[in-house]
Amino acid sequence: MAIHPPSARQIRNALQVGFAGFLATGLFLLAGPEATRIDAFYLVYGVARSLLPTPEASLKAARARVVGTLFGGLVVMMLIQALSNWLAVGIGYVLVKLLGRRLGLDQATLMNAVLMAVLLVAIPDYRDLGGLYVLYRTGWHLVGLMLGMAVERLFWFTPLLQRLERSESALIAQLQDLLNQEPAERAPELISAYASHCSLRSIVLKSDQAAMLGTPESQQRQEWLERAVRHGVARQRVPLQLASIDADGCRDALRQLASIGGVA
Amino acid sequence: MTTTPQLALVLRNGLLLMLSLAAVDRLGLPEGLFLALAILVVLEADLGGGVIAGRERVIGSLMGLLAVVITAGITLILPLPARVFSGLLLVRLFGFAAGLSSGFIVGGHVVAGSLLHHPDNWWYYAFWRTAMTILGVLIGVYISRHLYSQRSVSRWREQCCSWTGDLADALRHLNDIPERERLFLDLRERRNALRRSLPQLIAEQSVTRSRQDSVRWAQEVLQHCSTVMSCCRDLSALLQHQPVLTPALRESVQGLQRLGSERLTTLGQTIAMQTSAHHDAWSRLRLALNDAVEDLLQTPAGTESGSDNSEHQQRRLLASRLLLLSDALERMPCSPPNRGVAH
Numbered sequence: 001m002a003i004h005p006p007s008a009r010q011i012r013n014a015l016q017v018g019f020a021g022f023l024a025t026g027l028f029l030l031a032g033p034e035a036t037r038i039d040a041f042y043l044v045y046g047v048a049r050s051l052l053p054t055p056e057a058s059l060k061a062a063r064a065r066v067v068g069t070l071f072g073g074l075v076v077m078m079l080i081q082a083l084s085n086w087l088a089v090g091i092g093y094v095l096v097k098l099l100g101r102r103l104g105l106d107q108a109t110l111m112n113a114v115l116m117a118v119l120l121v122a123i124p125d126y127r128d129l130g131g132l133y134v135l136y137r138t139g140w141h142l143v144g145l146m147l148g149m150a151v152e153r154l155f156w157f158t159p160l161l162q163r164l165e166r167s168e169s170a171l172i173a174q175l176q177d178l179l180n181q182e183p184a185e186r187a188p189e190l191i192s193a194y195a196s197h198c199s200l201r202s203i204v205l206k207s208d209q210a211a212m213l214g215t216p217e218s219q220q221r222q223e224w225l226e227r228a229v230r231h232g233v234a235r236q237r238v239p240l241q242l243a244s245i246d247a248d249g250c251r252d253a254l255r256q257l258a259s260i261g262g263v264a
Numbered sequence: 265m266t267t268t269p270q271l272a273l274v275l276r277n278g279l280l281l282m283l284s285l286a287a288v289d290r291l292g293l294p295e296g297l298f299l300a301l302a303i304l305v306v307l308e309a310d311l312g313g314g315v316i317a318g319r320e321r322v323i324g325s326l327m328g329l330l331a332v333v334i335t336a337g338i339t340l341i342l343p344l345p346a347r348v349f350s351g352l353l354l355v356r357l358f359g360f361a362a363g364l365s366s367g368f369i370v371g372g373h374v375v376a377g378s379l380l381h382h383p384d385n386w387w388y389y390a391f392w393r394t395a396m397t398i399l400g401v402l403i404g405v406y407i408s409r410h411l412y413s414q415r416s417v418s419r420w421r422e423q424c425c426s427w428t429g430d431l432a433d434a435l436r437h438l439n440d441i442p443e444r445e446r447l448f449l450d451l452r453e454r455r456n457a458l459r460r461s462l463p464q465l466i467a468e469q470s471v472t473r474s475r476q477d478s479v480r481w482a483q484e485v486l487q488h489c490s491t492v493m494s495c496c497r498d499l500s501a502l503l504q505h506q507p508v509l510t511p512a513l514r515e516s517v518q519g520l521q522r523l524g525s526e527r528l529t530t531l532g533q534t535i536a537m538q539t540s541a542h543h544d545a546w547s548r549l550r551l552a553l554n555d556a557v558e559d560l561l562q563t564p565a566g567t568e569s570g571s572d573n574s575e576h577q578q579r580r581l582l583a584s585r586l587l588l589l590s591d592a593l594e595r596m597p598c599s600p601p602n603r604g605v606a607h
Contacts, residue, residue, distance in 0.1 A: 001323070001362060001363070002363060003361050003362070004360070004361055004362075004363050005361065006357055006360040006361055007360075010356070010357070010360040011357070013356060013360075014352075014353045014354075014356035014357045014360070015353060017352045017353065017356050017372070018348075018349040018350065018352045018353030018356075019349065020352075021345075021348040021349055021351070021352040021372075021375075021376075022345045022346065022348060022349040023345075024348070025344050025345040025348040025349075025380070026345045028380065029344065029345070039381070040380075041376055041377065041380035041381040044348060044352075044372075044375075044376035044379075044380055045372075045373055045376050045377075047352065047372070047376075048352060048355075048368075048369055048371075048372025048373055048375070048376055049369050049372070052366075086282050086285060086286040086289075087282065089278075089281055089282045089285050090278040090279055090281060090282030091278070093274075093277065093278040093281050093282075094274055094275065094278040097274045097277075097278075098271075098274065107308070111305075111308060114281075114304065115301070118281070118285070118297070118300065118301065118304075119297075121285075122285050122289075122297055122300075123297070187490070188459075188487075191456075191459070191490070192459070195456045195459075230494065230498070233494065234494060234498075234584075234585075234588070237491050237494075237588060237592075238584050238587075238588050239584075239587060239588075239591075242580070242583070242584040242587070242588075245577070245580050245581055245584050246584070249581075
């Protein structure tokens with residue numbers, strides 16, 4: 001297993017998680033033993049599940065946990081009225097999967113639903129609590145997840161558009177760096193970087209900031225960037241004697257990109 | 265995946281989950297619930313995906329155990345919130361250092377469960393939770409490999425065949441592609457999805473220890489087919505602006521389209537499909553193409569200097585893409601290794 005020294009961004013993320021955990025534990029202690037008697041440690045479970053590499057990933061994971069826990073709890077709560085032995089786990093699993101897919105729930109949500117089903121059936125204390133346990137587990141998780149997402153927004157938060165601009169700048173720097181070197185079959189890294197940039201752009205296009213990318217300048221920027229990447233990738237692939245065509249094409253596209261305004 | 269295998273998989277996993285929980289209960293294993301959950305996490309995906317999920321879970325749990333030992337052992341004098349701060353901070357740092365992408369979540373759960381839910385017997389809880397997770401992942405991988413095994417490589421090849429089939433179609437109809445940009449955007453998205461699935465193939469090969477190198481085959485296919493895709497996109501635009509081709513060049517381009525699309529279509533088939541007649545036709549085409557491209561580059565320019573330069577650039581670009589396309593098609597691997605892998 002290779003050891004990678006954590007980046008500055010990862011260290012900041014670790015500090016954020018630690019701080020959110022600190023707040024959650026403070027809340028846990030403040031609430032007192034009466035309020036926290038039903039598994040309030042799930043508060044910190046929620047924190048540990050938040051603050052993922054991007055705010056979108058954190059939100060998606062939070063939604064999957066909350067919806068999945070409620071859905072799995074609901075299905076198994078009805079099932080254990082009729083069946084309370086090991087058979088209920090298998091039947092509960094199958095029901096959760098089939099019903100969940102029919103309802104269009106994603107894999108992460110279904111996994112959380114199955115987890116809830118297993119806990120309800122396999123642990124007698126939880127089975128006895130029934131619906132109350134489902135509500136407490138969901139509630140504590142929800143508070144923890146919200147605390148995590150609040151800390152995510154409070155410290156070192158980078159708005160979506162700014163992330164896209166940084167991604168574009170990094171891509172341009174990568175292209176310029178490659179232009180200053182001899183072609184060396186480095187097309188895959190450029191393809192990966194551009195794919196990441198495009199997926200970030202598609203997130204912005206789905207957000208309330210989509211209008212910022214709809215201006216003619218922004219669309220032109222994207223077209224020139226695309227052209228620069230196409231030539232940059234081709235330059236890594238073509239025979240050496242023909243590489244200058246794509247080098248010129250890439251430089252020209254980057255020059256055009258530098259001369260126009262608009263948002264990345 | 266069609267409906268029947270999906271249902272069969274759900275039934276397999278439901279049955280195994282039930283049996284594993286019953287066995288854990290009967291044997292009275294400490295923190296045995298985590299054994300059943302680890303088995304399930306592995307079985308939820310195909311073999312390659314299960315190996316990755318299992319590895320994340322195992323390393324994440326180990327990192328969680330380490331963070332708990334440090335936090336609970338060394339910082340015993342600190343108040344509980346400070347201990348949780350230290351535990352979660354350490355687990356993320358260890359997780360990032362180990363290259364985890366999601367396993368640090370499980371590590372955080374080990375920390376939370378140990379410090380808040382089992383403060384008096386944290387060592388027992390954290391140790392047995394981790395041990396049961398490791399055991400569960402090992403059992404899960406064994407089952408995933410031997411019982412109604414779903415192989416990442418089979419799914420990958422299926423998606424790859426569909427992609428190369430559409431690529432062959434695009435090459436065949438290079439001069440007449442409706443909604444060209446949209447088609448190539450779709451092909452690029454599908455290529456990116458295949459690239460993202462490569463880690464599953466690598467993980468799967470690490471446990472099957474297959475002598476047939478499916479990963480290398482997949483990487484080569486992606487590399488050369490990506491080049492074919494880019495060339496098709498550029499050529500379809502260039503050929504629209506370059507209506508006058510010499511007869512020799514036109515014939516070579518048509519030959520390249522025909523033989524190239526055949527090669528792409530037969531990519532997923534056995535090596536026997538690649539006959540010696542095909543190889544001869546390919547060699548003749550390469551020679552003819554090289555001559556035609558040389559003629560194209562030596563064709564005298566027009567009269568106006570500005571358009572001369574642009575026309576010359578277009579010709580050079582056309583020549584570059586044609587040579588690149590023929591080179592990529594020639595270097596493309598013929599057939600996938602070990603066609604008879606389990607699904």
